[in-house]
Amino acid sequence: MNNSIKNLLVWYQKNERQLPWRQTSNPYYIWLSEVILQQTRVDQGLPYYIRFTEKYPDIALLASANEQDVFKLWQGLGYYSRATNMLKAAREIVSTYHSEFPKNMNLLMKLPGIGSYTAAAIASMAFNMPHGVVDGNVYRVLSRLYGIATPINSSRAHTQFLVLTEELMSTHSPALFNQAMMELGALVCKPQNPDCLACPLQSNCFAFSHKQQGDFPVKTPKAKQKTRYLTYYVISVTTNGHAQFFLNQRKSTGIWANLFDFPSFETHQPLPFDQAIHQAIDNGLLPNDSFNITQVSNEYKHLLTHRILRARFISIQISGAIPANLIKSLLLINQTSLSEYPVPVLVERYLRDVKLIE
Numbered sequence: 001m002n003n004s005i006k007n008l009l010v011w012y013q014k015n016e017r018q019l020p021w022r023q024t025s026n027p028y029y030i031w032l033s034e035v036i037l038q039q040t041r042v043d044q045g046l047p048y049y050i051r052f053t054e055k056y057p058d059i060a061l062l063a064s065a066n067e068q069d070v071f072k073l074w075q076g077l078g079y080y081s082r083a084t085n086m087l088k089a090a091r092e093i094v095s096t097y098h099s100e101f102p103k104n105m106n107l108l109m110k111l112p113g114i115g116s117y118t119a120a121a122i123a124s125m126a127f128n129m130p131h132g133v134v135d136g137n138v139y140r141v142l143s144r145l146y147g148i149a150t151p152i153n154s155s156r157a158h159t160q161f162l163v164l165t166e167e168l169m170s171t172h173s174p175a176l177f178n179q180a181m182m183e184l185g186a187l188v189c190k191p192q193n194p195d196c197l198a199c200p201l202q203s204n205c206f207a208f209s210h211k212q213q214g215d216f217p218v219k220t221p222k223a224k225q226k227t228r229y230l231t232y233y234v235i236s237v238t239t240n241g242h243a244q245f246f247l248n249q250r251k252s253t254g255i256w257a258n259l260f261d262f263p264s265f266e267t268h269q270p271l272p273f274d275q276a277i278h279q280a281i282d283n284g285l286l287p288n289d290s291f292n293i294t295q296v297s298n299e300y301k302h303l304l305t306h307r308i309l310r311a312r313f314i315s316i317q318i319s320g321a322i323p324a325n326l327i328k329s330l331l332l333i334n335q336t337s338l339s340e341y342p343v344p345v346l347v348e349r350y351l352r353d354v355k356l357i358e
């Protein structure tokens, strides 16, 4: 196997994609790329990486950033808890470690949002420490290479694959080995139609020799995603000819933590229109009268990891007195300022469709 690993490293040096976080051993840039690329494809994450490194070229600048500015730059990537934790970790590194990433897995893993995977990526790629980085690509390559039938989404898989990765890398550069394995999975040992004839590991590969590439990796089927229904109230008032909208800042926990959206109700079944209006009146979102329904949107579907959201937006203009509850619990924002507030992608899609933002 050692010769195959040497072939892999040679292959990587000839074939690696020129990605900016590969051209550096600066832990800040490596960490940023890892945070951005979690749950995100490289082509989608690259522009975000460029924007972040241009606006915040070092960790001290990121640490001093305003949360809303960071969210705005993050908008469209989803999973906003990553951005929240990124900012917290940056502040902790600046305040506790004098802006230097600790060269220690345990200390790295104590930082917000940094789990064993990200810590291993920083430790190996920035500091060349011998820690294996096992992402989906590596699971696929190793499971095919050795014919491992352990479901890769089971709890024991991580330890098993990590031990194997660290054994294989033991006589090689950890930074190079980890990147080569991930790149092989991304470019050659792809989920469908792996290009085995171009693969540097082919002579040792179980799946290739048994023609079982399609049988690995093994995965336990996921539980069915639940569907939830969101009814949004896009409530506006017009003052001196200028439209203003009521925005809600979400709680600091749960999905879309700290982002802005419209007041809403989430239900297990679609909320019939009449009931949606009565519920809004009963909850003090609308007055008993003096309002006009101006539009009801089509349904917007949005996929989360464990849930499918189906959302509908009801546009309502209030013409009389504004309910006290609205003023107390929501922000009243000029239409022209709506684009300054970080919102979930689902809400952004709606705002663009109705031309409230560009």
Ligand code: SF4
Pocket (backbone or CB within 6 Å): 141, 144, 145, 188, 189, 190, 194, 195, 196, 197, 199, 200, 201, 202, 205, 206, 207, 208, 213
């Ligand atoms: S030979 Fe084929 S299946 Fe085996 S590791 Fe290489 S690309 Fe993957």
